Amino acid sequence: MTHLAATASTIHLPHVNYVSILPILIMMGGALLLLLLSSLLRRIISTGVCTAITVMTSAAAAVAAIVQWDQVLANGAQTTIAGAVAYDGFSVLIQLLVPLALGLTALVADGYLKREGVVGGEFQVLAMASASGAMVMGAANDLIVVFLGLEILSIALYVLAAFNHRRAESGEAALKYFVLGSVSSAIFLYGIALMYGATGSTNLAKMAEFLARRAVLSNGLLLAAMALLLVGFAFKVSAVPFHMWSPDVYQGSPSPVSGFMASVAKAGAFAALLRVFVSSLATQRLGWQPVIWVLAALSLLVGAIVALNQQDVKRMLAYSSINHAGFILLGVDAADARGISSALYYLVTYTIMVIGTFAVVTVIAGRQDRATGLLEFRGLARRQPVLALALAILLLGQAGAPFTTGFLAKFNVIEAVVLTHGYTLAVIAMVSAAVAAFFYLRVALTMFSPVGEFGDGPDDDVPLDPAALVGAATPGAASGVTTVPPRAWSAAMPGIDELADAPPSEVVEARGKVPVPPATWVVIGFCALFTVVFGIYPAPLVDFAQHATLLFI
Amino acid sequence: MDAYLPILILLILGLLFAALSFVASTFLAPKKKPTAAKIAPYECGIVPEVEPPSRFPVRFYLVAMIFIIFDIEVVFLYPWAVIFRQLGSFGLVEVVVFAAVVFVAFLFLISNGAFSWGPVVRLTPGVPARTSSSTIARISGRPGGPVTAAGVPVSTGTPGQAA
Numbered sequence: 001m002t003h004l005a006a007t008a009s010t011i012h013l014p015h016v017n018y019v020s021i022l023p024i025l026i027m028m029g030g031a032l033l034l035l036l037l038s039s040l041l042r043r044i045i046s047t048g049v050c051t052a053i054t055v056m057t058s059a060a061a062a063v064a065a066i067v068q069w070d071q072v073l074a075n076g077a078q079t080t081i082a083g084a085v086a087y088d089g090f091s092v093l094i095q096l097l098v099p100l101a102l103g104l105t106a107l108v109a110d111g112y113l114k115r116e117g118v119v120g121g122e123f124q125v126l127a128m129a130s131a132s133g134a135m136v137m138g139a140a141n142d143l144i145v146v147f148l149g150l151e152i153l154s155i156a157l158y159v160l161a162a163f164n165h166r167r168a169e170s171g172e173a174a175l176k177y178f179v180l181g182s183v184s185s186a187i188f189l190y191g192i193a194l195m196y197g198a199t200g201s202t203n204l205a206k207m208a209e210f211l212a213r214r215a216v217l218s219n220g221l222l223l224a225a226m227a228l229l230l231v232g233f234a235f236k237v238s239a240v241p242f243h244m245w246s247p248d249v250y251q252g253s254p255s256p257v258s259g260f261m262a263s264v265a266k267a268g269a270f271a272a273l274l275r276v277f278v279s280s281l282a283t284q285r286l287g288w289q290p291v292i293w294v295l296a297a298l299s300l301l302v303g304a305i306v307a308l309n310q311q312d313v314k315r316m317l318a319y320s321s322i323n324h325a326g327f328i329l330l331g332v333d334a335a336d337a338r339g340i341s342s343a344l345y346y347l348v349t350y351t352i353m354v355i356g357t358f359a360v361v362t363v364i365a366g367r368q369d370r371a372t373g374l375l376e377f378r379g380l381a382r383r384q385p386v387l388a389l390a391l392a393i394l395l396l397g398q399a400g401a402p403f404t405t406g407f408l409a410k411f412n413v414i415e416a417v418v419l420t421h422g423y424t425l426a427v428i429a430m431v432s433a434a435v436a437a438f439f440y441l442r443v444a445l446t447m448f449s450p451v452g453e454f455g456d457g458p459d460d461d462v463p464l465d466p467a468a469l470v471g472a473a474t475p476g477a478a479s480g481v482t483t484v485p486p487r488a489w490s491a492a493m494p495g496i497d498e499l500a501d502a503p504p505s506e507v508v509e510a511r512g513k514v515p516v517p518p519a520t521w522v523v524i525g526f527c528a529l530f531t532v533v534f535g536i537y538p539a540p541l542v543d544f545a546q547h548a549t550l551l552f553i
Numbered sequence: 554m555d556a557y558l559p560i561l562i563l564l565i566l567g568l569l570f571a572a573l574s575f576v577a578s579t580f581l582a583p584k585k586k587p588t589a590a591k592i593a594p595y596e597c598g599i600v601p602e603v604e605p606p607s608r609f610p611v612r613f614y615l616v617a618m619i620f621i622i623f624d625i626e627v628v629f630l631y632p633w634a635v636i637f638r639q640l641g642s643f644g645l646v647e648v649v650v651f652a653a654v655v656f657v658a659f660l661f662l663i664s665n666g667a668f669s670w671g672p673v674v675r676l677t678p679g680v681p682a683r684t685s686s687s688t689i690a691r692i693s694g695r696p697g698g699p700v701t702a703a704g705v706p707v708s709t710g711t712p713g714q715a716a
Binding site: 010011013032035036038039040042166168 | 636639640641643654657658660661663664665691692
């Protein structure tokens with residue numbers, strides 16, 4: 001031991017620029033504070049207080065990010081903490097986006113947790129921890145730090161996916177996500193090891209410098225490293241063919257968590273993907289660009305086509321998020337300043353839209369997140385016109401309709417790819433956008449059509465359970481059940497399937513107006529307004545994304 | 554490339570060993586199928602009376618988590634202790650912060666009853682008691698399941714969704 005100590009007598013401690021990691025520290029500190037409070041005041045602390053702490057933490061982190069923004073604009077981009085953390089506009093944008101997404105998710109989750117009778121602050125603690133992981137990924141300038149962020153993000157998400165512990169699908173989703181996520185993390189780690197072998201460093205700046213100075217003659221190791229890193233990232237952003245987990249996980253997880261997963265996990269993973277590949281491995285573009293091309297094309301096509309056939313809205317949104325990942329990959333494929341800024345713009349607009357969409361799904365789904373079938377949305381426009389209108393706006397935004405943020409987002413990434421002569425990919429993207437418009441519009445049409453006129457008829461709806469069979473055993477009831485024509489079914493027997501085993505109060509709740517907590521209203525309203533206002537007047541947001549890119553190292 | 558040759562040889566040897574083991578076992582192993590007595594839990598003939606329990610109280614996991622927490626703490630404290638003097642006050646502050654974080658996790662476990670091995674204490678008031686029969690009833694969707702505080706049976710959802 002003394003020998004070891006003698007040889008390592010000089011340790012150069014890095015200078016720590018605390019402002020550069022202030023939002024991350026605030027987020028982790030908030031998680032710890034809430035964990036402490038919920039341990040000490042287990043029976044006293046209410047869900048509302050936990051939500052308030054989470055929202056305040058998010059706000060504090062966002063304010064810190066705005067302070068960072070000013071500093072970066074004044075002093076320019078730099079790396080800090082021995083080059084492990086990047087402090088530039090790109091990282092600041094992620095530090096701003098993730099707390100925003102977390103705050104919105106916390107407000108949606110507030111209503112969800114109260115509805116499900118969950119006590120304690122664990123949900124918010126995990127969400128904050130997960131968000132801090134995404135923020136670490138956004139600021140990471142070293143592959144090891146990227147991996148740390150990835151794990152902080154993922155491990156909390158595995159638990160969040162299982163949060164509805166009374167529902168078997170939730171546990172299944174968590175287990176699936178955990179096992180597949182661990183494998184992808186391991187592959188990613190192997191990629192880091194090979195990258196260290198190929199370039200002699202895990203630091204992104206040093207890697208780029210090494211590759212720029214030397215012409216790599218036999219690049220087998222480097223290509224293998226890039227492939228493994230891409231697998232890890234593609235899994236996290238659920239790009240085809242690494243997407244198989246996402247429909248099951250999105251469907252099984254509690255709805256607010258699905259929204260969080262689709263926004264924050266994707267934002268973190270795409271941030272790291274852009275920084276590692278477009279910035280650090282820019283010289284090896286010929287090696288990784290074809291892979292990104294295939295990932296993007298497959299995600300665009302598979303996401304759009306498979307979503308057409310989904311009867312469950314959460315599953316459909318999962319495939320839609322795969323499709324969106326394909327669009328963001330277009331920006332990665334373009335691999336220039338315009339590509340990065342368009343990918344960032346897409347990420348920002350998509351994050352807001354998807355959280356709003358899942359907020360609506362959360363309130364429609366009702367207790368235990370069960371009512372997520374497409375048929376549950378029938379006649380929503382008549383029962384709750386404002387909610388239906390908000391959902392329609394958010395879905396149209398995702399479809400890329402004009403006068404929403406989604407239109408310019410899709411236009412920008414396609415333009416970026418066209419300008420780098422990726423015409424085939426651009427055509428694939430436009431075709432997939434047209435296909436995708438169908439399934440978004442199908443939900444919208446379902447909402448605006450009167451009860452019973454849309455959907456696949458009552459056959460899918462007929463309850464096949466003992467209680468209904470008991471009813472059918474009565475001769476009169478049996479003939480009634482079998483001869484009522486499809487359209488008259490719902491009108492004649494409103495809420496027949498709920499009547500089977502639920503108390504009367506539940507029937508009213510399921511078929512009548514779904515209760516929307518005020519906090520959820522705030523989120524839905526904010527997301528819908530954001531989508532429309534910045535769709536009509538996009539200049540500030542586009543400028544923001546472009547500034548963020550200019551300072552990209 | 555020469556450096557990788559031993560690895561290649563090892564790989565081939567490993568594959569050969571696995572393949573040979575399978576081949577050898579097909580030739581050498583007895584061909585008779587095991588009888589019912591052979592595959593019984595106790596080959597000597599005792600009939601097992603109680604099924605082994607498949608569910609463990611969650612407390613065991615909490616104890617395991619306490620072990621992991623302190624295990625991780627020691628893993629990081631050890632290298633710090635080795636170069637304690639070189640790191641100086643910065644290292645001390647970092648380790649104290651780390652220990653505080655770990656301590657919060659420990660507090661959380663205690664507040665969740667990791668050390669309460671007495672009679673069952675319900676941490677969340679208002680939730681009905683869960684027994685084996687209530688769980689079976691809830692999963693199978695039959696009436697007679699858990700009842701909420703208001704006396705209304707907990708809904709097991711719409712049957713159409715469950716199908």
